[in-house]
Amino acid sequence: MTDPTAVICYLCGLPIKDGSFSDDHAVPVALMARTQPKAKGFDYGGKLPTHAECNNRFGPETYVAKAIDLLEFLAGTEGHHDYQHRTHPHITIKALDSSKLPKFARRDMAFFKFLDVRDKDYAEFSDPEFFVGKPKTNPTRDALYVAMSVLAKSAAALLIKRDLHAVPSAWRIYAVPYSGATDAISFDEPLGLTKSFDTGIHVWRKQLGDTEWFVAFRAKSILLYLVFVLADKDMGPMIRQIFNDSQVHEFTGSCLNDLLTTGWRQL
Numbered sequence: 089m090t091d092p093t094a095v096i097c098y099l100c101g102l103p104i105k106d107g108s109f110s111d112d113h114a115v116p117v118a119l120m121a122r123t124q125p126k127a128k129g130f131d132y133g134g135k136l137p138t139h140a141e142c143n144n145r146f147g148p149e150t151y152v153a154k155a156i157d158l159l160e161f162l163a164g165t166e167g168h169h170d171y172q173h174r175t176h177p178h179i180t181i182k183a184l185d186s187s188k189l190p191k192f193a194r195r196d197m198a199f200f201k202f203l204d205v206r207d208k209d210y211a212e213f214s215d216p217e218f219f220v221g222k223p224k225t226n227p228t229r230d231a232l233y234v235a236m237s238v239l240a241k242s243a244a245a246l247l248i249k250r251d252l253h254a255v256p257s258a259w260r261i262y263a264v265p266y267s268g269a270t271d272a273i274s275f276d277e278p279l280g281l282t283k284s285f286d287t288g289i290h291v292w293r294k295q296l297g298d299t300e301w302f303v304a305f306r307a308k309s310i311l312l313y314l315v316f317v318l319a320d321k322d323m324g325p326m327i328r329q330i331f332n333d334s335q336v337h338e339f340t341g342s343c344l345n346d347l348l349t350t351g352w353r354q355l
């Protein structure tokens with residue numbers, strides 16, 4: 089039997105013609121410390137076919153580990169502080185101590201739109217003119233959306249490869265993120281025993297109904313609950329009720345590439 093997903097790009101949902109073929113790891117390489125593929129004691133997510141262009145388009149994937157590190161850092165109380173500009177209170181500045189993020193290179197700072205003021209003197213960046221034309225940013229939100237999009241894409245890849253055996257023609261995904269996760273958090277009991285993909289990278293999947301899947305994705309310090317609804321069914325109110333003390337985000341799109349454009353909205 090041929091694999092019906094073999095020629096459909098799971099990121100855009102369109103057939104792959106010769107010459108544009110690329111393989112995408114179901115679990116992003118950027119999350120893994122170990123070398124894929126198989127290793128004793130670990131699960132291996134394998135690869136899915138994509139257009140080379142779609143694979144390359146998902147650039148935020150490169151930053152997923154950094155996004156998770158940044159979220160963990162910002163969830164803590166050390167090394168960052170919010171300031172209001174003394175004479176121009178409409179300017180809020182989040183100051184980050186770069187020594188607490190030693191793995192952040194200049195391109196990571198650029199990706200998260202940090203302004204590097206280490207070689208600037210105080211007079212220069214305390215002048216409101218310094219901020220004119222600089223992008224406004226919210227690093228917690230930006231890092232969260234990168235992490236949620238990349239983990240949702242990976243969970244979708246695992247569902248397609250292991251459960252659905254086809255690429256859905258529309259996506260509705262609910263995401264409920266938590267910080268502060270550790271290896272002690274396990275869903276083996278309610279969701280079924282699974283192996284880690286790497287130290288700190290663990291995914292549990294469970295079918296809830298004909299068209300609904302629940303995925304718990306633990307990636308380092310992040311725990312992300314995902315509900316995939318593969319039908320035209322608004323489950324937002326119900327999910328908000330279940331997770332009433334948490335943030336609930338929704339993504340709807342015709343393909344996973346829409347995670348890069350329409351993205352998430354908080355319910």
Ligand SMILES: [Zn+2]
Nearest residue numbers: 097100139142
């Ligand atoms: Zn594609």
